[in-house]
Amino acid sequence: MIVTPTSIPDVLIIEPRVFGDDRGFFFESFNQQRFDEAISRRVHFVQDNHSRSNRNVLRGLHYQLPPHPQGKLVRCVQGEVFDVAVDLRRNSSTFGKWVGTLLSAENKRQLWIPEGFAHGFQVVSETAEFLYKTTDFWHPELERSLRWNDPELAIAWPLAEQPILATKDAQAPLLANAEF
Ligand SMILES: Cc1cn([C@H]2C[C@H](O)[C@@H](COP(=O)(O)OP(=O)(O)O[C@H]3O[C@H](C)C(=O)[C@H](O)[C@H]3O)O2)c(=O)[nH]c1=O
Secondary structure: OEEEEOOOOOOEEEEOOOEEEOOEEEOOOOOHHHHHHHHOOOOOOOEEEEEEEEOOEEEEEEEEOOOOOOOEEEEEEEOEEEEEEEEOOOOOOOOOOEEEEEEEOOOOOEEEEOOOEEEEEEEOOOEEEEEEEEOOOOOHHHEEEOOOOOOOOOOOOOOOOOOEOOHHHHOOOOHHHOOO
16 A cells, blocks of 8 residues: 655555456455554554535534544545545644545545544535544544634635535634634
8 A cells, every 4th residue: 555644744645555357446445554554553443434425515624522532544435525634733833734635436545634633525526425434432522523614724625615514514613713
């Protein structure tokens, strides 16, 4: 697999080695040993999630507060999404900065988003199915949202029209007022 740091070095793009033949394709979507080597630490995923969304749905930006922040290994297995991570680590030189990349069934790319980041995606295909592994369990009492179109973040979402949002995301606080 090819591991490429993004402009926020701890956020990694992972491209698996895909084996194609006249039957189709095979690839290892997760290998504990190779993943730990890629991020230079032992990671223990405890939960797998799967969501399906229609075009222009924007899920996020979400994160969990300490003591249960979630690291996420995300991928798109049908359709295509623009996936975004925002650095909320107070002592980080890239605090408040974001990175984004297109994840699709076609490119089979994955994004590793460490603990301390807000995460979200916008669907750019007719539908998209999104899978991700998390390093801690869901703690709804610690879950927080960050406004997707906060001018301070200035995330370059790909679709111009108003996205389809959950109420909690439409009403999410700006970074200046967020709790983290
Ligand atoms: C996150 C989560 C949710 N739920 C339940 C709670 C709701 O009844 C239902 C939908 O939850 P929500 O609207 O929060 O789903 P998303 O908007 O896709 O949330 C996710 O969106 C962004 C992209 C993320 O990175 C987060 O992991 C996650 O917050 O699933 C669970 O039962 N377990 C869970 O781990």
